[in-house]
Amino acid sequence: MKKNRIIFALFGSLLLLSGCAKWIDRGESVTAVGSSALQPLVETVAEDFQTNNPGKFINVQGGGSGTGLSQVQSGAVEIGNSDLFAEEKNGIDADKLVDHKVAVVGIAPIVNKNIGIKNISLDDLRKVFLGEVTNWKELGGADQAIVILNRAAGSGTRSTFEKWVLDGETAIKSQEQDSSGMVRQIVADTPGAISYTAFSYINEDVATLTVDNIAPTDENVTTNAWKIWAYEHMYTKGEPADLTKEFLDYILSEDIQEKIVGELGYIPVSKMQVERDWQGKLVEK
Incomplete structure (x- = not known):
């Protein structure tokens, strides 16, 4: 049986x-x-x-x-x-x-809430990711070392950010993450941290920076006033x-x-x- x-x-x-x-x-x-x-x-x-x-x-x-x-x-x-x-x-x-x-999708620079600045020029943002500015006090913020976090190679978010912010140059070598959600979490938990992510991943755990006093909003994307966006x-x-x-x-x-x-x-x-x-x-x- x-x-x-x-x-x-x-x-x-x-x-x-x-x-x-x-x-x-x-x-x-x-x-x-x-x-x-x-x-x-x-x-x-x-x-x-x-x-x-x-x-x-x-x-x-x-x-x-x-x-x-x-x-x-x-x-x-x-x-x-x-x-x-x-x-x-x-x-x-x-x-x-x-x-x-x-x-x-709009893409915005996100930072740890305690860096001490809310606006950055496009030129200074470029310098940050190229390693030419290394402390937030150089930009009028806290005396805190800048910690850069990048998306991994192959990321479309990274390619879009480098295209429109770095004029196609590659950001300095830094910690990299495959996940946008993990990028957000690390920035929230790390003093002095900066990265970038799609608008859809931004929440109250991190702060965003305006660039040349232009806010990362849907409305500004639709008119191309905010240029860091992608289909x-x-x-x-x-x-x-x-x-x-x-x-x-x-x-x-x-x-x-x-x-x-x-x-x-x-x-x-x-x-x-x-x-x-x-x-x-x-x-x-």
Whole structure:
């Protein structure tokens, strides 16, 4: 009798695995990998989508924009999330990918609350990250050594920050983190610390700096008064189909753009008063 139960259990497991294989073959599961700045939005929309579409699953992972682009290009995942245009990333053939801009994200310098300044010039911000200014007292703040924290290489947030603040130069070697959430936590806990993160990750644990007296706000991003921003891209290898297309259509729907995108600290693309190409040049909207 025990032997029969074991055989029956094994047979049941095989049927379950077979069913799973058919479920996967039907395209009922999609994986989106990449940008941690975009991750909270995609995760939230994925949960909403799954609630409204039982039996359909969206697997969302981070890893950075470089990972997202390389994974979707190789065909390992259906969607590559990126803060960068594919054209900006070495080793990526943008001609093979299709760009779906789902939002805009502002990026701001964040600091430990006790550094003693609230505004910084763009030139001084550049000097801080290039290691030319090393103490906050040089900028009128506390007598406290500046502790720089960078996102890891491959991060779209880092690339955007270096593009618009450092004129494409690379920040000095410092502690690096893959996660935007971890960056925020370390800055909050470390005296003298400075880093940068998407608006969607900013909370009361850290302070933001205005740059040349311009505040990092959604409104200033939409007019390009605040220039440190990027599109949030969801790339596919070729035109999307089946569940991938269904999910992308869902995240781009007017209802989701109005209700979820803005609530999570992102800016709907439709609200932008300007448009930039992959080289950063303003183009007619």
